[in-house]
Amino acid sequence: MATDNSFDVVSKVDIQEVRNAIDQATKEVNARFDLKNTHSEIKLEGDETIQLASSDEYKLEAVTEILQQKLVKRGISLKSLEFGKIEPASGSSVRQKVTLRQGIASEKAKEIVRVIKDSKKKAQASIQGDTVRISGKDRDTLQEVIALLKSHDFGIDMQFTNYRSN
Known part of the structure; x- marks a missing residue:
């Protein structure tokens, strides 16, 4: 035969690499002068959702760009990300959910x-x-x-x- x-x-998607990329992106967001005092944050919720938040859409776009750069450097394809719509949050801030596609x-x-x-x-x-x-x-x-x-x-x-x- x-x-x-x-x-x-x-x-x-390697979740540990995503965590590392989020940690690096958070450090850069906190260090950047144009994003100081904007209450920008990146959080991993569970193993399939990333929560982005910032004071306005322009700053949220900058945070998203930083996160994407860190993910690419860590070998995570941007094709595995699915961006939700930008939602208003408390005060004048905005937030966005990013879903990680698995399978x-x-x-x-x-x-x-x-x-x-x-x-x-x-x-x-x-x-x-x-x-x-x-x-x-x-x-x-x-x-x-x-x-x-x-x-x-x-x-x-x-x-x-x-x-x-x-």
Whole structure:
């Protein structure tokens, strides 16, 4: 029997790196002269929501930019962030929720499977919860599938893990 090779396509965010980025961004916000006394803050709520707050929309935009820079430096893709709308808070301050996207949504997973099927490569894709498992007989074919998926923009951050060759 021929051996099967496989790998998983996942979309995960390293929460510890997010915490580190938030700590660095908070230090920079507190040190910046233009953001002094603006009551700007960045908080991680649970493992999937970041709460941003500041005295006005302009300052909130600056805080958001600082956070994005720190996340990128730590290797977190901005595609895994989903920004909520800016809401008024107490006084004249504003706040915004940023949701961290974990896992591949079912419609995105179906889109990934369709792209692989349309490419006519000899690989099978199956959806397993919030991951997509791709298997094939030839390692080179799987490498081609990875290159194909990297060239497509699905609007999510993808990692290729659990590479197995039996």
